[in-house]
Amino acid sequence: MNTPSTPIQHLPVIIVGGGQAGLSVSYYLQEQSIEHLIFERKTLMHSWQSQRWDSFTLVTPNWQCNLPGHPYDGDEPMGFMKRDDIVAYLKRFADKLKPPVREGVTVNRLSVNADGSYEVFTSAGHYRCDQVVIASGGYQAPIIPRMAEKLPSTLFQMHSAQYKNPAQLPDGAVLVVGSGQSGAQIAEDLHLAGRKVILATGDAPRVARQYRGKDVVEWLDEMGYYNISVDQHPLREGVRDNTNHYVTGRDGGREIDLRRFATEGMELYGTMEDFDGENLLFRRNLAANLDHADSVYRNINSRIDTWINEQCIDAPLAKEYLPPWQPELERSKLKLADADIGCVLWCIGYRPDFAWLDTPVFNGMGHPQHRRGVSPQAGLYFIGLPWLHTWGSGRFSGVAKDAEFLAQQISAQLTAKKMGVEMV
Structure with missing residues (x-):
């Protein structure tokens, strides 16, 4: 609590979150000599050190x-940095x-005053600022479904955020729930370690690693995909709900094909729905999930083919993908007692947690409303969210452009305030 001897500190800008997004904003604010302070709940880049498994690589x-x-400064520009190299x-x-930056400081509540300034209540005291950048990201609260409460208390359960390596899991088969980027890569990590894996799939798409002589990311970059804005995308803001494609940068990079895993002994099921006290229950949609992933895979390859033809590029031809495995039947039940499952690993993502942010800028799904990170509330900004502006916004490739844009908005607001002009 503040006392007369500890006056409230007033700052032009406060940044909440000390990951690459928050630090990128700081870079541009420093360029313009705009005073600011970063609050980081843990330590700088904490999530990269604590919420990535041992074999994690960039995709x-x-x-x-x-x-x-600070562009990439290593010797392998076409490679994929491992977790420790990223850190x-x-x-x-x-x-x-x-x-x-103030590390180890939690922002407990942030609210807006009648004059448009902000009150920032932290574990280290009370602050006030003219503008605030929320750089805490969109992956804050690990999702574990309520059905997890129905599983036996003796069954070990873990979220992907806690996973490090196969050795930390108890003996027995591992039920991996979710086949997005984390689920598919962790399932592979366990599979390569010789663990029995049962994978409950979702509707995540997949993408090739290499196609017609180049990494697919290189093709898509040439085609301008990473610069397409939300406003230009056919789905508009709906694209923010899309699941990322699964692929891996492990061992120099390769694609992930769940069908191939099935030929090697991994058990695949449809989407897990419930537990009835005896059986794990799944939707009969395994074939549909696999077909959807392959459809997106082929669609991206087809677009690359079109680009190659239009640009008259000399590129090697590609072999047609032939599915190595098809589910013979759709299994809707798995008796837990017979499956020898020692662990359930939840890989179904995260949800945003902005409960501490007391401003009316959220939609019915609890997601912040903004246009290129600029919220409807003057002086309140977001950065580091998936598809904040482009596909690259949530990646190392696009965050700098987003940060530079927000710094320009912040500078304009501060200038307008000095001149007594109200910006709309």
Whole structure:
């Protein structure tokens, strides 16, 4: 609590979150000599160190790492950095930047005053600011469904955010729930370690790693896909609900084909729905999930083919993909007692948690409303969210452009305030 001897500190800008997005905004604010302070609940780049498994790699090539003033500085631009290399790359960025940050400080509540300024209540005291950037990301609260409560208390359960390696899991088969990027890659990690894996699939799409002589990311970059804005996308803001394609950068990069895993002994099921006290229950949609993933895979390849033809590019021809496995039947039940499952690993993502943000800028799904990170509430901004502006917004490739844009908005607001002009 503040007392007369501890006056409320007033700052032009406060940034909430010390990941690459928050630090990128700090870079551009420093360029313009705009005073600001970053609050980070843990330590800088904490999630990269604590919420990634041991074999984690980037799924985009290293050359796409382009933080402001800090492009990829290694020897393998076409490779895929491992977790420890990513952490080291980000530490070098922070060391260059020397950001004004308070680590270990939690923002408990943030509200707006009648005059448009902001009250920021933290674990380290009370602050006030003119503008605030929310850089805490959209992956804050791990999702574990309520049906998990029905499973036996003796069954070990874990979210992907806690997973490090197969050795930390108890003996027995591992039920991996979810086949998005994390689920597919963790299922592969366990499979390569010789663990029995039962995978409850979802509707996540997949993408090739290499196609017609190049990494698919390189083709898509040439085609301008990473620069298409939300406003230009056919789905408009609906694209933010899309699931990321599964692929991996492991061992130099390769595609992930769940059908091939099935030929090697991984058990595949449709989407898990419930537990009836004896059986795990699944939708009969395994074939549909696999077909959907393959359809997206082929569609992306087809678009690359069109681009190659239109640009008269000399590229090697590709072999047609032939599914190596088809489910013979749709299994809707798995008796838990007979499956020898020692662990359930939930890989169904995260949900945003902005309960501490007391401003009316959220839609019915609890997601912040914004246009390129600029919210309807003057002086309140978001960065680091998937598809904030483009496909690259949630990646190392696009966050710098988003941060530079927001810094320009912040500067314009501060200038307008000094001149007594109200910006709309």
